[in-house]
Amino acid sequence: MNKITIKDVARASGTSVRTVSRVINNDPHVKEETRRKVQEVIEQLGYVVNPIARSLREKKTNMIVVFVDRHQGLYWGAFHNEIIQELHRLTRAKGYRMMISSSSADSFAEDENDGFYFLKNGLFDGAIMFDTKQGDQRITYLKEHKIPFVILGKDKSNYDTPYVDLDNEYAGYLGAQYLYERGRRCPALLLGDANFIVNQERAAGFTKFTREKGLSCDTVYFGITDMGSAYRQTLKLIEQVKELDAIFISGDERGLGVYRAIQEKGLSIPHDIAVLGIDNVRLSEYLYPPLTTIDQPKQAFSQSAWDILVEQMEQGSGSVKRIILTPTIVERQSV
Amino acid sequence: MNKITIKDVARASGTSVRTVSRVINNDPHVKEETRRKVQEVIEQLGYVVNPIARSLREKKTNMIVVFVDRHQGLYWGAFHNEIIQELHRLTRAKGYRMMISSSSADSFAEDENDGFYFLKNGLFDGAIMFDTKQGDQRITYLKEHKIPFVILGKDKSNYDTPYVDLDNEYAGYLGAQYLYERGRRCPALLLGDANFIVNQERAAGFTKFTREKGLSCDTVYFGITDMGSAYRQTLKLIEQVKELDAIFISGDERGLGVYRAIQEKGLSIPHDIAVLGIDNVRLSEYLYPPLTTIDQPKQAFSQSAWDILVEQMEQGSGSVKRIILTPTIVERQSV
DNA sequence: CTGAAAGCGCTTACAG
DNA sequence: CTGAAAGCGCTTACAG
Numbered sequence: 001m002n003k004i005t006i007k008d009v010a011r012a013s014g015t016s017v018r019t020v021s022r023v024i025n026n027d028p029h030v031k032e033e034t035r036r037k038v039q040e041v042i043e044q045l046g047y048v049v050n051p052i053a054r055s056l057r058e059k060k061t062n063m064i065v066v067f068v069d070r071h072q073g074l075y076w077g078a079f080h081n082e083i084i085q086e087l088h089r090l091t092r093a094k095g096y097r098m099m100i101s102s103s104s105a106d107s108f109a110e111d112e113n114d115g116f117y118f119l120k121n122g123l124f125d126g127a128i129m130f131d132t133k134q135g136d137q138r139i140t141y142l143k144e145h146k147i148p149f150v151i152l153g154k155d156k157s158n159y160d161t162p163y164v165d166l167d168n169e170y171a172g173y174l175g176a177q178y179l180y181e182r183g184r185r186c187p188a189l190l191l192g193d194a195n196f197i198v199n200q201e202r203a204a205g206f207t208k209f210t211r212e213k214g215l216s217c218d219t220v221y222f223g224i225t226d227m228g229s230a231y232r233q234t235l236k237l238i239e240q241v242k243e244l245d246a247i248f249i250s251g252d253e254r255g256l257g258v259y260r261a262i263q264e265k266g267l268s269i270p271h272d273i274a275v276l277g278i279d280n281v282r283l284s285e286y287l288y289p290p291l292t293t294i295d296q297p298k299q300a301f302s303q304s305a306w307d308i309l310v311e312q313m314e315q316g317s318g319s320v321k322r323i324i325l326t327p328t329i330v331e332r333q334s335v
Numbered sequence: 336m337n338k339i340t341i342k343d344v345a346r347a348s349g350t351s352v353r354t355v356s357r358v359i360n361n362d363p364h365v366k367e368e369t370r371r372k373v374q375e376v377i378e379q380l381g382y383v384v385n386p387i388a389r390s391l392r393e394k395k396t397n398m399i400v401v402f403v404d405r406h407q408g409l410y411w412g413a414f415h416n417e418i419i420q421e422l423h424r425l426t427r428a429k430g431y432r433m434m435i436s437s438s439s440a441d442s443f444a445e446d447e448n449d450g451f452y453f454l455k456n457g458l459f460d461g462a463i464m465f466d467t468k469q470g471d472q473r474i475t476y477l478k479e480h481k482i483p484f485v486i487l488g489k490d491k492s493n494y495d496t497p498y499v500d501l502d503n504e505y506a507g508y509l510g511a512q513y514l515y516e517r518g519r520r521c522p523a524l525l526l527g528d529a530n531f532i533v534n535q536e537r538a539a540g541f542t543k544f545t546r547e548k549g550l551s552c553d554t555v556y557f558g559i560t561d562m563g564s565a566y567r568q569t570l571k572l573i574e575q576v577k578e579l580d581a582i583f584i585s586g587d588e589r590g591l592g593v594y595r596a597i598q599e600k601g602l603s604i605p606h607d608i609a610v611l612g613i614d615n616v617r618l619s620e621y622l623y624p625p626l627t628t629i630d631q632p633k634q635a636f637s638q639s640a641w642d643i644l645v646e647q648m649e650q651g652s653g654s655v656k657r658i659i660l661t662p663t664i665v666e667r668q669s670v
Numbered sequence: 671c672t673g674a675a676a677g678c679g680c681t682t683a684c685a686g
Numbered sequence: 687c688t689g690a691a692a693g694c695g696c697t698t699a700c701a702g
Contacts, residue, residue: 005679016689021681031687051456052391053679056694061387081416088437097453099434102423118432121386227621256621263623286562286591288598340695351673356697366671388695391678 004047013041024049062096064309065124067103067115069131077253078281079296080130083152086302087128094310096125105133119147126313128152128305133195148312150305154197162312164304164323166296168198171327172205175276175294179246180209182335184274186217187246188237190230190254194222202250202278217243224250230257238265238273245273246335252277252284252293259287274335278327290332297325339382348376359384397431399644400459402438402450404466412588413616414631415465418487421637422463429645431460440468454482461648463487463640468530483647485640489532497647499639499658501631503533506662507540510611510629514581515544517670519609521552522581523572525565525589529557537585537613552578559585565592573600573608580608581670587612587619587628594622609670613662625667632660 006024010017015038022030023038030038041047055061066087068080084100091098101115116138119127126148132139135157142149143161151163172189179187189206191199203220210218219241224230230249234257237244247262249255255277262273269275269289277284277293284291304323311321341359345352350373357365358373365373376382390396401422403415419435426433436450451473454462461483467474470492477484478496486498507524514522524541526534538555545553554576559565565584569592572579582597584590590612597608604610604624612619612628619626639658646656 006681007679017680018682018689018691019687022688025681029687034687048455050391050679051453051458052387052396053694054681056385056387056391056679056696057681059694097436097450099436101432101434115432118386120383123386227618231621253618256618260621260623260625283562283588283591286566286595288595290595341697342695352696353673353675353698354671357672360697364671369671385695388678389697391680391695392697394678 004045005050006047009038009041009045009047012045013038059122061123061125063099063124064091064096064126064128064313065099065101065115065119066128067101067130069102069104077251078283079251079253079279079298082281082298083130083302086298087306090302090306094306099124103129103138105131105136105138116141120145126150126309128309131196134197134200148309150308150312152301152305154201156197160320162308162320162322164301164308164325165198166301167324167326168201169205169208171278171294172202172207173209174205174327174329175248175278176206176209178329179248179274179276179335180213180215182274184246184335185215186241186243187215187248187274188217188241188244189220189248189250190224190233190258191220191222191250192225199250206248217241224254227254227257230254231261232257234258234261235265238262238267246276247273248276250278252279252281252287252291255284255287255291255293270333270335276335280330284330285332287334289334292332292335293330294327295330296327300325339380340385341382344373344376344380344382347380348373394457396458396460398434398459399426399431399461399463399648400434400436400450400454401463402436402465404437404439412586413618414586414588414614414633417616417633418465418637421633422641425637425641429641434459438464438473440466440471440473451476455480461485461644463644466531469532483644485643485647487636487640489536491532495655497643497655497657499636499643499660500533501636502659502661503536504540504543506613506629507537507542508544509540509662509664510583510613511541511544513664514583514609514611514670515548515550517609519581519670520550521576521578522550522583522609523552523576523579524555524583524585525559525568525593526555526557526585527560534585541583552576559589562589562592565589566596567592569593569596570600573597573602581611582608583611585613587614587616587622587626590619590622590626590628605668605670611670615665619665620667622669624669627667627670628665629662630665631662635660 006017006020009020015034020038023035066084088098103115118124129149129151132151132153139155139161151161154165155161155163191203193199206220207218221233224233234247247258249258255275258275262269267273277291280293280295284293308321341352341355344355350369355373358370423433438450453459464484464486467486467488474490474496486496489500490496490498526538528534541555542553556568559568569582582593584593590610593610597604602608612626615628615630619628643656
C-alpha cells in the first residue's frame, strides 16, 4: 500500500498542500516553475492520489456499477457480456470507471452481501441495472434516494423510470410471423423465468400472432433457463407433439440445447424443424446450421443507456427518457 | 444520496458518536438499553454507514478485485464466467465484496483508465488476476507494494508469486496422448495468443508427445482467439492437410467454430475428424456430438485462489504458495 | 459503560 | 499565484 500523501509532497517540494492539490487537479493558477517542481517530487516519490479520500470530500466517486443477477447459476450470458464490453468502452471514454457487481431483486433489502449495498452508501455515482423484476424494490429505492440509474429492460410498475429495452412484445410477434411466412404452422416458444418482464412480453407478442392466425399450435414454455432445460424440453416436444415444425428459443445460447436435441433425434434443421433465436450473439453464427435469430442491437443498447445515465449524473435528473429499440431478423440458415 | 451521518444518529439518540460507532460495530461494551435506543434511531432515520469514510480511516476496504483482460474484443468467456461465479460465492461467505474490473498487462502503467489504477490507490485489499503475461509489470508492482494478490495462471518470471494453475504442459501432452491412443496420427493443435504463458505450455506438452512418437503431423497454430478464427483455420486445415484426423482446440467455446467448419465440409465428428477441447464449460456438453474435453477443475481453482488470497490479507504475507492442478479427460462423443 | 478529540487524505472557500 | 484551516464521515486510543 502506498503511504505517500499529499502532505509529503508538499513538504518535499517546499509548497503547501493546497498548491499540490492544484497541480494534481490541473488548476491553471499555478506558476509554471512551481508546477514543475511539484510534478518532479510527485514523480520521485511515486505519489498517487487516494481516491477514497477524494471521494469522501467530493461526494462523488466517478464510479458506476452495473448490476447483474444470477441466471441459472451463472451470472451472465453472452448477451450481457457483449453489452458490458460496450459499456466499458463508453465509461472509460468519459473518465468514469465501471465495476460489475451482482445484485438480485429478491435479496437486496436485508442482504448486506448484495452488491446493492454499495450503492446505498454512495460508493457509486450511478447504476446500470440488468434483470429487474416486476415490482422490483431496488427501483423504488433508487428513485426515493434520487440516485442516477437506468434499467436495461423494462419497468412496468412505474411511469417515471428511465430504461432502454427491446420491444419484446414485437420480438415475440415478429418471430411468430416470420416462422408463419416460411410455412411453419406449429411453432413452440421456449422462454426463461416467467417473473422477468421480458419473458411475459415475448409470450404476449407470440400468442397475439398465433391467435390472429388461429393456429392451434401456440404453446409457450417458461422456465427454460439454460441449455439443459432447452435440451430436455425440445426432446419432450419432439416426442409429444407430432406436428411440431419450429422452435422459437429465447436466448441464442440456449439454442445449443435445442440443436443437440433435434440432431440427436436424427432430425434436420431447418428441414424437419426450424429454429429461431433471439439475441444474435457471437456464437449464433457458429452453430451449424448458422442460427437465424432476432437481433438485439447491442451497440444502441449500451450507448442509449450510457447517455441516459450520464445525463442524470452530470446535470441532475432532468426529464426521464425511455428508449425502445425495434428488433429485426438476422437471416441465416436455421429457418 | 443518503445524508444522515453518524452525528445525526448521535444527536437524535442523545448519545455520542463514539457510542453509535460502538453499536454499529457490535462492540459488546454498550448498555443494552442504550443499544436498543440507538438501533431504533438508526432504523428510523434510515442510517447506513458510509463505507468510504470507514475505509479512509481503517485503511482497509474489505473489497477485492478480479482483473480480466480483453479477449478478442470480449472481456471473458465461459471459463472465466464459471470461475467468477464461484469466487463470488466464496468472497461473500467471508464478508468481503468482490468487483470485476478490466486491466491489461500492456496498459497498466500510464493508463489512468486501466482498472489497475484502483489497486494502486488502495481501493481494494487484494486482487485476483486472470490473463497475466510473460514479464507482466503489474506483478512487479504488486510485489513491490506488498499488495495481496494471486494469479489464476502461471508466472514464469518470478519464483515467489502465488498462483494456481492447471498443469498446462501436461494438458497438451495428455491431449496428444489421448488422441494417439484412439488411433489418431495427424492431430493439429489450435491455440490462442502466443504471448500468454498458458498457450506456450500447452504447445510444449503437445509437441513433446508428438516428437516422442515421431509423428510427422504435429502442427500447432497460434492466434486462434475466437470462434471465427477457429472456423477459418479448420476450413484451411481440411483443405490443405489430407491426413488430418483430429483437431485439438484450446478453449471449448472456440470448438463451435471447428464443429461448424467440419460439418459444413460434409465431414463427420468423430468419424472423419475427432475434436478434443480444453475447459469443460457448460456448453461443451451441448455441442453435437457432445464434446470430449480436458477438464479444468473450476471449483478447485476458485477455492485455492481464494484461500491463498485470504491468507495474505488476514495474516500478512506468510509463505507463498503455488498450486498446480492436474487435468483429466472428460470423455464424451467427439473423439 | 460512555464521551471529547484526533486523524485518515483529500478539496475548497477565504485571505492575502 | 499561494497558504492556513475547516470539513467530508468515520474509528479509536485515551480518559473518566
